[in-house]
Amino acid sequence: MWHPKGATVRKLMEDYSRSRHQDGGYQFVFTPHLSNATLFQTSGHLDFYADGMYPPMEMDNGTYYPKPMNCPMHCLIFRGRQRSYRELPLRLFELGTVYRYERAGTLHGLMRIRGFTQDDSHIYCTREQLQAEIISLLDFIVSVLRAFGFDDFSFHLSTKDPDKYVGSDEIWAEATSALEAALVTHGLEYSVKEGDAAFYGPKIDIHVRDAIGRTWQLSTIQCDFNLPERFDLEYVSNDGSRQRPIMLHRALFGSIERFFGVLVEHYAGAFPTWLAPLQVRILPVADNHEAYAESVRRDLAERGLRVDVVEASDQLGKRIRTAKLEKIPYVLVVGDDDVAASTVGVNARGAEVERGVSVTDFIERVTNEIAANPVVS
Known part of the structure; x- marks a missing residue:
């Protein structure tokens, strides 16, 4: 539950996120909290992420799950009509609440909870646009974190878990290379976390260091060649052929709740005037x-x-x-x-x-x- 003072800070965060996304050319969407099991079978979550999902609910017209992620529903929005290369990159944004069945022993205040809201975006682009989009996203993320008072970052590239992945080795290699090239182009130092990626694609995690030196993982950029394949997403290219888009997953705050918790720790409750719930x-x-x-x-x-x-x-x-x-x-x-x-x-x-x-x-x-x-x- 968010009491009035915490809710005031949360509103500032959400209003800023909405404003930045509107200025950045994102289209706002909303998706339901529950979905039929067939959606998560298509996405692969029931095959690879079932342990992190809440138990199913049996209803009169099928089996339903609270959504653990927003990405499958954003894929349905993309697939809702024929898309042209002129629409790409297509940037969808949602402040979407997701539900993950974290074991009781892993729960930790606001930092790890079972229901949380992500400032979640999914970007659909061509292969030619991929690297430029990732570079732009890195700029976007760093500017947002700096606006909230963070200026010490580290970047981590997570690669394929050889025992838990979907898609071809070639697709994974291409996605990993695109992320790595964007980091190099930006001149950013980074570490490689072998085997730490989600099952559907490699990612960049951005960590911040707070005022007393603790490190927190917040933002993520994830390249995904898999979900467009599983959802059969296509666009019509400039030569009239049908092509598969590339998908980028991206959350700036990580989650509203976790980011708020990190802000409390960073400022030790002494928020700067602009952020203080009572000024x-x-x-x-x-x-x-x-x-x-x-x-x-x-x-x-x-x-x-x-x-x-x-x-x-x-x-x-x-x-x-x-x-x-x-x-x-x-x-x-x-x-x-x-x-x-x-x-x-x-x-x-x-x-x-x-x-x-x-x-x-x-x-x-x-x-x-x-x-x-x-x-x-």
């Missing part, structure tokens, strides 16, 4: 300052700031300590002098207290600080 708290010194505190709150809220007022029912020192424990970026204290002069006392997280700051100047300062971040600008 400003206003504390009236006494009861007779509450009306002014409320008027300041309205002024800040009208400028889009997330702000609240805590009434003077407890001692001021206690309320300030509580706000600091909540790691709120700005605590404003208002008393007699502030009421008279339309000012506030500014207690910024990690900084010295400022007295007599005009409300207008404070609003300008904070809104400029927030606008400097690309997620909310």
Whole structure:
């Protein structure tokens, strides 16, 4: 369950993801949470991933499963009508919730759960477009991670598991070469994780290092020559022949839940102002300052700031300590002098207290600080 503060951060993440995908030429889709077993037989999930799926549900018209991945349904969307080479690359995007039966002993907070939402995209392109698309995706992913405050990355190329794969050796070699060439073209150092790929294609995993040096796997780019074959996906090429597209799987955050958990760890709960669920708290010194505190709150809220007022029912020192424990970026204290002069006392997280700051100047300062971040600008 997402409580209001966590849901505020999640909404910021999702809104930013939607905005970036819209600007990047992606088409938005939505797919159902349940599907008939025949879909996962076609995709190969029941042959190679059944242990990671929830048990089947027997219904009056067949056997159904909660979807463990969004990709089979995106293939159905591609296959829904005849496609032309002029439509490629076709980029489909979904904030899609998936369900995976993780064993109880492997569950770990937000980092490993049984139901989660991916900012999931599947890109269908020609062989000639493949490498350029992967290079573009690497740029896209790194820019998103940097926007959220990460700047230390590592890249890992996962290759075929010889005991668990579908498709020909030649197809796997071509997909692996395309991913590797994109990394080299980007000038990126990377490691090779032999045999670590999913059964349907090799992939690049992007890891980030947080503020205290821990490494987290987040984003993935996966090349797939297999699902287009299994779903018999085709497009009409410029010479009129029918060709098989190449499919790329890609998630920027990995999952919303895991990315949120990594953000909490990275910032130790002290989110930067643009990301903080509550950006400003206003504390009236006494009861007779509450009306002014409320008027300041309205002024800040009208400028889009997330702000609240805590009434003077407890001692001021206690309320300030509580706000600091909540790691709120700005605590404003208002008393007699502030009421008279339309000012506030500014207690910024990690900084010295400022007295007599005009409300207008404070609003300008904070809104400029927030606008400097690309997620909310």
